[in-house]
Amino acid sequence: MNSINNKSAFLFFLLLFSSTLISAQEIIKDSVVPSVKKIQTGQRQKIDGVIATVGDYIVLDSDIDKSFLEISSQGGSVKDITRCQMLGKLLEDKLYAHQAIQDSIKVTDSEIKGMMEERLTYILDKVGSMDKVLSMYKKSSEEELRTSFFDILKEQKLASEMTNKIVDGVEITPEEVRNFFKKIPKNELPLFGAEMEVAQIVVTPKVSDAEKQKVIDKLNSFKKEVEEGASFATKAVLYSKDPGSSSNGGYYKMNRKTPFVKEFKDVAFSLQQGEISAPFETTFGFHIIYVEKVKGQEIELRHILLTPSVSEDEIKAAKEKITLIREKIIDKKLTFADAARTESDQKETRANGGALINPNTRDTRFELTKMDPSLYSQVSNLKDDEVSQPILDTDENGRKYYKIITVTNRINEHTADYATDYIKIKELALKEKQIKAIGKWFDTTIKDTYVKILGEYRDCDFTNNWLKK
Structure with a gap:
C-alpha cells in the first residue's frame, strides 16, 4: 500500500521471509573479525569472504x-532482490x-531438532533425494x-523469538484504526479480492467404549514403561498421532495463554516437573x-496422542445421520x-x-484466491443457499468424519470499505504499528x-543504519 512509506514497506517485506531464509553462520567470541576459526577437529583454517560482523x-x-x-x-x-537488500536481511x-x-x-535442542526434521522432509519432497x-x-x-542446519535453525528460532518479544505488546485501538484508514488517499485504497463465508455441519462417527479402552490401556502401558526408564520422546516419535509434535518427540512449550484446548492445559498445569499424567x-x-x-508461568512438556479407531459400520451410521440432517434442511424443517x-x-x-473461521485472518471471510484448495473444491460450485451432499473428510489426526457445507455469503472484489472491511483494515494498521516498533x-x-x-558492501543503501552514519 502506497500510504506506508517505502522504508517500512520494505522492512515488512523482509519480515515475511524471516522463517524461510537459510544462511550459513559462524559464532565468534571477540568484537573484531578474526582471520581464523576453531573447528571441531581442533585444526585451524583461514576464513575467506567475511563481509560483516553483528555482535557475536x-x-x-x-x-x-x-x-x-x-x-x-x-x-x-529473487529477481527483484539485490545483494545489498539480502545482506540487510541477514544483518537483521x-x-x-x-x-x-x-x-x-x-x-x-529438541525444538531445533524438530524444526530440522520438518525442513529436511520438505526439501527432500521437493528435490527427490538426499x-x-x-x-x-x-x-x-x-x-x-x-x-x-542445526546452527542455522537455532539462529532463525532465536530471531523469531526476539521478533515476537518486540511486537508482543503492540496493540491497536479503534481510533488508531480509523486514523490509519483516513490517511489513505482514496485512489490508493487497497483492493480486496472476491470472498465468501462458509458454514458446515459435522457428524463424527461414534467410537465404541471398547476401542476407547484399548487406547487408554496402551497409554497406561507407555506411562509404566517410561516410569521404568524408557524414553518418553522416543515413544512419542514412534506412536503419537499429533502431526505437530510427533517428529519432535511430542515437545511443546506453553503458558496459560498458549492456544491449547482447555482440557489439555488443565492437565498440563496440574502436573509437577517430572510427573506423567493419567490418560x-x-x-x-x-x-x-x-x-x-x-x-x-511457562512449562516444557511432551505428550503422546492416540486416536481410537472406528469401524465401517460406525462410519456408515454417521453418513446416514448427516443425510437425514441435510434432508431436514432441504425440506425447510430446519435452517442450516x-x-x-x-x-x-x-x-x-x-x-x-x-x-x-479463516485460520489466517481469524474472521469468517475466505478470499477465493487464498482459500485452501480442498475447501475451495468443495464449495466453488455451490449456488446460493445450496447444501452440499455429504462429504467424507479426514482431520489433521487422520480421523474420518462426514460434513455438509453451504455458502452463506459472497462478497465481490471491491475497494476497501471501513465498515465492511474493518477487520482487514485493523490488521493492516496493526502491522504498520508493529513495523514502526521494530x-x-x-x-x-x-x-x-x-x-x-x-569492503564494497559499505556502499550499500541499507534500510537500517548499519554503518552508524
Missing part, C-alpha cells in the same frame, strides 16, 4: 548466495539472534548437513503428558444454522451456526551493538 555473529559473502538459493528452492522469485537476523541471547531468550540435497547445499555428508480425553483423542521443566447448533459435532463452529528497536539496538561492514 559474522556474515560471509557466500551466505548471500545461499539465501538466494533457499528462496529459489522454495519456489520464490544476526542482530535479532544476538540480542535474543543478551536478553536470555532460550530455545531448546544426494541432490547435499549437492545443492554443497555438503559432503548428511551428518555435515544436519550440523549446519485423558480431548476432542483430538486421548493423551498422556510428561512435564519436563517448569519455569515460572439451527441444525448446526443442535446437531453438529464440531464445537468450534456449532455455537455460531456452523460458520467457519524500526525503533533497530535504531536503538544498532547503536548499542558492535556492527562492522567490510
